[in-house]
Amino acid sequence: MRKILLGTTAVVAVGFASAAITPAEAQTAPTVRIGGSIAAYWGYAQQRGRDITTLPTAITGLPTTAIGQALNLERPTAPFVPPGNTTQGSSAAYMSPHDFVVLPAINFNIDGKLANGLAYGGAILLNMNSMEGRNIVQRRASAPRTTVSIDEAWVYIRHPSFGEVRFGDEDGPMGGLMNSGWITGFGTGGVFGAWEQVATRAAQNRTMTAPAGLGDNSKIVYLSPQFFGFDFGLSFSPNLGEGGSTGCPNDVASGWCDSSWAFRGASAAGITAAGGFLGARRNEYQVALRYRGNFEGVGIAATVGYIGSGAARDILNGGATIKTMRGLSVFQVGAQASYAGFTVGANYSTGAFNWFWGNTRVGDRDAQQFSAGITYTAGPITIGGNMVTGLFEGGSRMSVVNGATGATAPLPFGAAGSAMQRRWGWGIGGNYRLAPGLDLIAEYAYHSIREPFVTPAVGSTTNAAGVVQLGGVPGQRASSSVFLLGTRLAF
Amino acid sequence: MRARLPWLFLLLLTLAACGMGREVQRDEYGTDDPRELILRQTGANPRDAGLIIFGVDRSRQDGGAGPGGVAVNAFLWRATLETLSFMPLASADPAGGVIITDWYTPPANPQERFKAQAYILSRQLRSDGVRVQVFRQVWRNGQWVDAPASAATNSELEDRVLARARELRGMVASR
Incomplete structure (x- = not known):
């Protein structure tokens, strides 16, 4: 063990460094490997506040085309009605708590090596899970869940001594590649797991603030070798588009606005429009520094990182652009330790971001999120639990906007009309490995969203100073309790 | 910070x-x-x-498995055997990935002798996949008595094994 982590660095560095200089590598033709996975679960879900609806969010003075977009919304048109009440919220369906869910995926992996030691290749990941992440408002116009879509597609070139570059639709260093402290190695991931595939998406009750929720927007990533236990990563993405869209065909918000630095409706695109990759995030960059070591048999990993971005501007009626959104500015630190089958970890994020890693508006509060978890593995059995809690600006967007000039101003924290979305969730689960690549899973997850300080106003109002204030909603809670039982197979 | x-x-x-x-x-x-x-x-x-x-x-x-289909890396196994081949072999257990040599006296110094044990620990060709332990005895007062071996000797032998394993892998890959 003494060579695995810290100790290895110096010893192996010499070995690999000399190998890089010595042309001892043999060129090999690329290998193309096809694999995939199938997960099948029985899900039992109990939800509150799950009405499906679309709501207008308007900023007076901005074009009306921004109204009616199903973006950034989490509230039903009618106040929450407790279960058992005969008066259901408008447009609420009566859903069975039971369902079967099947999640297939197909992978293509390409790996080759050049005579000079450069390794190269790529990956294409096809998911057949298109319904997740979409707030289906067009109903029959929507694609079925089993529609094949590309989740990731990227090319890599790696030198044994100089590191690796990945280019394409892939996670970033802080988007899942190098994070520490996110404990998801049990069940399907606990509160970050597959319960979201069972619960109805309405009310936006999703965890979605796990690292991978940052998205696979097209980016270029550099991942360094490891020095004395440390390695680091950098990434840059010009916008939020996967695959690279063509930009807005006109000045109106659409799913192809990824390369536009200003478009009408950008203020309503802080949270990614599900399925359309429409979002205000621009010039995203990620920086991560990771340490891994082994002390007396205790494996340690820790990561500090930063996620930054700009934001698209909105366009006023006269054609002038206005900065209504803030860029991402997120600091994250996490650590985990493993010993004798146990793994414990915790992670903390703070800065300018909203839930779903969305951009906040000017004047919005910063967010904080904390997650922790533990797993234990003994032979073929793994059990574990994790939790996440966070404070976010939320979906009510209670910033004050001057309709004539577009000026914004924040509301005091906790004041009537200001937002404070609180998210809380936890999960426990276990796996039993039947064979390599095959296991049985039982898991329970709970997740809730509350916005207790929001005023009951609905729609925009104008205060005495002539300042237009965005509409609020009654303090409400959306929650999901999901039990999963099923199996996973990967090949 | x-x-x-x-x-x-x-x-x-x-x-x-x-x-x-x-x-x-x-x-x-x-x-x-x-x-x-x-x-x-x-x-x-x-x-x-x-x-x-x-x-x-x-x-x-x-x-891949080593000789006999056991769960040790074939390159590490072969490289270890070759590296320690200058010493007489006492036992080689491919099932457990253990190689033990007999005592070996360098011709240049008949007053000391060495014995080595090597463990192949991994199926992958990894730097931590092999561990070598060298024992040393010196001739004193008409009998062999234990003496400490240089700590660097173990690491040097491991490095030689790793280097040879890498060469062997390169030879196979180039076919």
């Missing part, structure tokens, strides 16, 4: 430019790929799984 981070990155970037780092493998990064997650969590190797539709499956050469 924020002010120091850029300097730390600069230092690491400089080290990277000097080519002084250890190569980080794909399975050392996180992923949200469901296939990779399932394979990792169930003890399978993503490099072994799946169907090769083009090319040669080199992962099985890298991580």
